[in-house]
Structures are given as C-alpha cells and as structure tokens.
Amino acid sequence: MHLFLVTFILLxxxxxxxxxxxxxxxxxxxxxxxxxxxxxxxxxxxxPVFHVVDRGKEVSVIKRxxxxxxxxxxxxxxxxxxxxxxxxxxxxxxxxxVPACRSRFWEFLASTLGGGxxxx
Amino acid sequence: MEGRARIFLLKSxxxxxxxxxxxxxxLLRVDDAPSRVDDAPLQVDNAPLRVDDTPYxxxxxxxxxxxxxxxxxxxxxxxxxxxxxxxxxxxxxEDFGNSVVYGARLAYHITEDxxxxxxxxxxxxxxxxxxxxxGGKDFLSDSERELTYYNxxxxxxxxxxxxxxxxxxxxxxxxxVIAGIGNTDFADDNHFTVNVGAGYRFLLNDWIAxxxxxxxxxxxxxxxxxxxxxxxxxxxxxxSFFF
Numbered sequence: 001m002h003l004f005l006v007t008f009i010l011l012x013x014x015x016x017x018x019x020x021x022x023x024x025x026x027x028x029x030x031x032x033x034x035x036x037x038x039x040x041x042x043x044x045x046x047x048p049v050f051h052v053v054d055r056g057k058e059v060s061v062i063k064r065x066x067x068x069x070x071x072x073x074x075x076x077x078x079x080x081x082x083x084x085x086x087x088x089x090x091x092x093x094x095x096x097x098v099p100a101c102r103s104r105f106w107e108f109l110a111s112t113l114g115g116g117x118x119x120x
Numbered sequence: 121m122e123g124r125a126r127i128f129l130l131k132s133x134x135x136x137x138x139x140x141x142x143x144x145x146x147l148l149r150v151d152d153a154p155s156r157v158d159d160a161p162l163q164v165d166n167a168p169l170r171v172d173d174t175p176y177x178x179x180x181x182x183x184x185x186x187x188x189x190x191x192x193x194x195x196x197x198x199x200x201x202x203x204x205x206x207x208x209x210x211x212x213x214e215d216f217g218n219s220v221v222y223g224a225r226l227a228y229h230i231t232e233d234x235x236x237x238x239x240x241x242x243x244x245x246x247x248x249x250x251x252x253x254x255g256g257k258d259f260l261s262d263s264e265r266e267l268t269y270y271n272x273x274x275x276x277x278x279x280x281x282x283x284x285x286x287x288x289x290x291x292x293x294x295x296x297v298i299a300g301i302g303n304t305d306f307a308d309d310n311h312f313t314v315n316v317g318a319g320y321r322f323l324l325n326d327w328i329a330x331x332x333x334x335x336x337x338x339x340x341x342x343x344x345x346x347x348x349x350x351x352x353x354x355x356x357x358x359x360s361f362f363f
Contacts, residue, residue, distance in 0.1 A: 041282065041290065041292060042280070042282075042292035042323070042326075043232060043326075044232040044277070044280045044292075044294070045232070045280075046279070046280030046281050046294070047280060047281070047282065047292055048282065061197050062198075063197060063198040063199070063200050064197050064198070064199050064200065065199070065200045065201060065229060065232075065362065066201060066229050066230070066231050066232045067231065067232060068232060069197070070326065103231075104230065104231050105230065105231055108230045108231075
C-alpha cells in the first residue's frame with residue numbers, strides 16, 4: 001500500500017514534468033521587451049542580481065527550474081531570470097514565451113489534478 | 121427639341137446614378153463609423169450594408185507580410201525540476217546502536233520554495249543492550265536486524281543564499297526543513313513512520329548539489345520490550361543531480 005502510494009506520487013511528478021514541457025512555446029531566443037531584465041546567480045529570489053540585460057537585447061533560454069529560467073546573453077553571461085521578467089520578453093515571432101498557467105504552482109496543480117490553465 | 125430632351129434625360133440618369141453611388145458609399149461607411157449610427161439610427165436590418173456578414177477580423181488581410189514562422193522541433197527549454205541523489209550516513213536506531221545507512225532520494229521541485237521528496241534507505245541494526253545482557257544469545261535474527269524505510273516528504277527551502285569559498289568562488293546554498301510520512305520495515309514488522317528534519321543544500325554548479333541532511337524517524341515500537349515511540353536519528357551526506 002505504502003509502496004503503491006510512493007509509486008503513484010512519483011508517477012505524478014513525472015507527469016507534471018512532461019506537462020510543464022508541453023506547455024511551452026518552443027523557443028530558444030527571446031528579446032527583452034521590458035525596460036531591463038535582471039539576471040541572478042541562482043534560481044530563487046534569495047540569490048543576488050549580478051547582471052542586467054538592456055531592452056532590445058537578445059538572450060538564449062537554456063533551461064528552466066520551477067519559475068526560473070536560465071538565460072545566456074550574447075556575450076556569454078549565464079544567469080537565472082524570474083518568470084515575471086520572462087513575461088516581459090518576446091520571441092523572435094513576437095510572442096510571449098511563457099506558459100498559460102499563472103504560476104508554477106498552478107501548473108503543478110493542473111498537471112496532478114488534470115485539466116489545464118487558460119488564464120495567464 | 122427631341123435631341124435636347126434625350127440629353128437632359130441622360131444627364132439626369134447620370135446625376136442620379138452618381139448620387140446613388142455616393143449615397144451607397146456613405147451607407148457602406150456607416151460600419152466604419154458606428155458613432156454616426158447612434159446619432160441617426162438606420163434601418164440596418166431592412167437594408168443589408170454588405171453582401172456577406174463576415175466580421176472584419178476574419179477577412180483576409182489585403183497586405184500579407186512575408187513572415188516565416190520558425191518551426192522548432194523537440195523541447196527547446198529543458199525543465200530541470202527533478203533531483204535524484206544517493207546518500208550515505210549514520211543512523212541511530214533507538215536501543216540498537218548506530219550503524220551505517222545508505223539509500224536514494226528523488227525530489228521534485230514544485231516552486232522555488234517547495235519540493236516533494238521520496239526516499240528509500242536501508243541499514244542494519246546493531247546489537248541492543250538486551251543482547252549483551254543475554255549472554256551472547258541474539259535478540260533478533262540477521263534478517264530481522266535489517267531496517268528498510270521509505271517515505272514521501274514535503275520540504276521548504278529557507279535561507280537561500282551564497283557561500284563564499286576563498287576569494288573568487290561563490291556557491292549557491294539553501295537550508296531546508298522537511299517533514300513527511302512513510303513506512304519502516306524493521307524486525308519483520310511494518311511501522312508507520314513520521315519523519316522531520318532539516319538539511320543544507322550546496323550547489324557545486326547549476327545541476328550538481330551536495331547535501332547534508334538530519335532526520336528524525338519516529339515510529340511506535342514494542343522493541344526491545346516496552347511500547348513507546350522511538351526516535352531514530354539519522355545524519356546523511358549525499359550528492360544529487362538535477363535533471
């Protein structure tokens with residue numbers, strides 16, 4: 001019974017992972033559309049800002065952890081950008097490169113309980 | 121005379137047609153300027169303004185930009201929310217001494233604050249005081265001494281920040297508190313187990329982490345004689361990878 005529960009939770013986590021990836025607009029490069037974009041040393045608000053990318057500059061999105069995105073500037077600096085800043089970027093097609101869910105938490109709920117999120 | 125009358129008639133037809141065209145155009149323009157419709161309501165129902173009722177948004181654009189959509193195959197933004205790791209450490213089973221514990225963990229990071237974790241661990245209980253007093257006769261058989269636990273826990277990252285080593289090295293770290301439930305298989309019996317603890321995560325780079333973890337596994341046990349809640353403390357070190 002316990003083992004079943006553990007397996008179930010693990011499967012749910014994996015399902016959530018797949019869901020999170022499916023939600024994505026498949027992009028690699030985005031253009032900063034806000035006034036600036038802050039890059040932090042780690043994927044969390046507790047990590048310091050060490051670099052700022054100007055409006056109009058292009059950055060490559062490398063990977064994502066929870067609501068944080070690791071980006072690389074044209075000059076090769078790598079850092080983590082929060083979701084709110086990513087919403088202020090545009091893909092080269094002019095779209096916003098974030099999923100429909102309002103936050104990572106809702107995304108997780110939607111994936112575990114089923115259904116999806118239509119509201120950004 | 122007859123010729124002049126004909127010319128007059130033709131002119132009138134021309135003027136009327138011209139006026140008709142003009143009025144037709146102005147009628148068509150009502151759609152573009154809806155405020156005028158409000159000022160002077162027209163019988164729109166009786167006189168359809170356009171042949172088809174297609175909304176303007178659905179109409180094909182006059183100018184088609186030569187914009188090529190990028191087609192990207194596969195997943196371009198890789199998610200790294202899973203953390204898998206192996207651990208080794210020391211577990212103190214109440215009344216059964218300290219022994220080496222080893223196991224594996226799989227964590228899933230829901231948000232930057234919360235993560236869930238499933239863990240499985242195994243250790244062999246040492247001798248209890250009863251064994252020593254009993255003159256060498258074993259209280260538990262070898263297979264019964266084997267302790268296996270598995271649990272699911274919810275962790276919360278507190279105090280995220282950086283640690284500085286030397287002059288030029290900075291590493292991301294976080295303290296976390298964690299609690300969960302699970303099962304402990306010990307002495308041929310299953311025990312419902314609650315675990316609470318705290319740990320320290322030290323990230324070598326963005327996907328390799330070193331962890332120190334302290335946990336108290338609590339379960340009710342009748343061993344070695346009286347029924348009580350046992351506290352089984354565990355200290356482990358682990359290496360884990362995000363993927």
